Amino acid sequence: MAPTTIHLRAETKPLERRSPLSPASAKALLDAGYILRVERSADRIYEDKEYEAVGAEMVPAGTWVNAPTDHIILGLKEISDGDSPLPHPYIHFQHCYKKQDGWADALSRYARGNGVLYDLEFLVDPSGRRVAAFGYWAGYSGTAIAMLSWAHQVLHPGTPQGSVPVFDSAPKLVEYVKAALAPAVAANNGELPRAIVIGALGRCGNGARDLCQAIGLPKDHILAWDLAETKKGGPFKEIATSDIFVNCVYLGALRIPPFVTFESLAEAGDERRLRVICDVSCDPNSENNPIPVYSTYSSFIHPTVPVKQTVENPELRVIAIDHLPTLVARESSDEFSSLLLPSLLTLKDRDTEGVWTRAQQTFKDRVKELPASN
Numbered sequence: 001m002a003p004t005t006i007h008l009r010a011e012t013k014p015l016e017r018r019s020p021l022s023p024a025s026a027k028a029l030l031d032a033g034y035i036l037r038v039e040r041s042a043d044r045i046y047e048d049k050e051y052e053a054v055g056a057e058m059v060p061a062g063t064w065v066n067a068p069t070d071h072i073i074l075g076l077k078e079i080s081d082g083d084s085p086l087p088h089p090y091i092h093f094q095h096c097y098k099k100q101d102g103w104a105d106a107l108s109r110y111a112r113g114n115g116v117l118y119d120l121e122f123l124v125d126p127s128g129r130r131v132a133a134f135g136y137w138a139g140y141s142g143t144a145i146a147m148l149s150w151a152h153q154v155l156h157p158g159t160p161q162g163s164v165p166v167f168d169s170a171p172k173l174v175e176y177v178k179a180a181l182a183p184a185v186a187a188n189n190g191e192l193p194r195a196i197v198i199g200a201l202g203r204c205g206n207g208a209r210d211l212c213q214a215i216g217l218p219k220d221h222i223l224a225w226d227l228a229e230t231k232k233g234g235p236f237k238e239i240a241t242s243d244i245f246v247n248c249v250y251l252g253a254l255r256i257p258p259f260v261t262f263e264s265l266a267e268a269g270d271e272r273r274l275r276v277i278c279d280v281s282c283d284p285n286s287e288n289n290p291i292p293v294y295s296t297y298s299s300f301i302h303p304t305v306p307v308k309q310t311v312e313n314p315e316l317r318v319i320a321i322d323h324l325p326t327l328v329a330r331e332s333s334d335e336f337s338s339l340l341l342p343s344l345l346t347l348k349d350r351d352t353e354g355v356w357t358r359a360q361q362t363f364k365d366r367v368k369e370l371p372a373s374n
């Protein structure tokens with residue numbers, strides 16, 4: 001049987017530095033007999049020379065378009081908008097299976113081209129759990145930004161926080177957060193912030209707790225809650241009386257009572273310390289959003305949005321960034337890539353291997369939902 005070729009695309013989404021394939025995973029694929037083509041990219045967190053060093057064949061950006069149709073095209077984010085049919089097998093996040101805006105136009109391109117989309121969000125093990133996700137570093141990065149936001153509000157109340165820089169590594173991020181916190185803690189009578197993390201046992205929650213520890217928050221300053229603690233039903237006073245709330249729950253289909261509301265914030269009165277909510281789960285438009293005190297996304301450039309209907313003192317701001325792991329692109333790519341690698345190593349058997357056949361079935365099911373006009 002001819003060897004299987006995997007072609008790693010250069011990402012085209014602005015500011016995206018992450019990659020689903022690290023040089024270490026590239027080497028593992030080459031060692032296993034796969035042919036690997038890597039498009040050159042100046043924006044990717046891994047340098048071209050790191051792939052060259054492990055023996056990948058480097059090709060110009062955008063050449064995937066004309067690759068033979070049996071080559072597997074690997075990327076992270078969606079393929080740029082367009083109308084051309086897509087004839088290859090593709091692996092990336094397309095964000096079109098939950099009927100997001102433009103879903104039918106995006107999905108119909110694969111159907112029209114006789115291609116297959118193995119959407120990374122829907123690569124699951126036999127129990128339905130995703131094989132690769134970015135959670136840990138999302139929780140870590142979001143909590144870091146929450147600490148920066150708290151420090152900013154203590155030192156410069158009433159002014160919006162400026163943009164968040166990107167970091168070459170997680171230790172650099174931790175250093176930066178510690179330096180930013182020091183003067184704020186001094187101005188706060190020497191008191192470190194207290195944080196509550198909900199969804200603390202999941203991937204994002206673990207990252208959130210680890211960031212708190214990395215910057216030196218004592219254990220008694222971190223309330224780590226998961227299902228057991230929230231089963232009594234919200235809203236929870238403990239959120240209003242913490243300085244920072246980090247939401248890391250995975251929202252299922254079941255509706256849950258909100259964790260925090262305008263009323264619960266007002267009821268806390270003088271006991272309210274809450275200044276920052278970091279909604280790592282980031283579902284502001286979901287009917288099931290357990291934090292119904294805001295409705296817009298924020299970004300690395302404008303990291304917080306104000307909660308308007310609260311008593312002003314202290315001011316309350318929300319971080320709702322839906323691509324948090326980009327902040328520490330190397331570590332998050334390393335993590336994602338190592339979780340994805342075992343599945344990539346079975347790509348040559350993708351017509352019989354469960355992880356790929358399940359994803360292919362999901363694709364076929366979604367294609368059946370396309371309106372007739374597509």
Ligand SMILES: NC(=O)c1ccc[n+]([C@@H]2O[C@H](COP(=O)([O-])OP(=O)(O)OC[C@H]3O[C@@H](n4cnc5c(N)ncnc54)[C@H](O)[C@@H]3O)[C@@H](O)[C@H]2O)c1
Nearest residue numbers: 135138199201202203204226227230249250281322323324
């Ligand atoms: N903002 C971003 O950039 C970003 C990146 C990655 C993931 N996410 C999102 O973060 C969320 C969490 O992802 P994950 O990978 O950590 O999920 P996960 O399944 O690993 O963890 C979720 C945790 O939430 C807990 N949980 C669920 N419902 C709860 C409730 N009602 N009360 C308390 N705890 C509850 C679960 O028990 C679990 O421990 C997802 O919605 C995911 O899409 C966001």
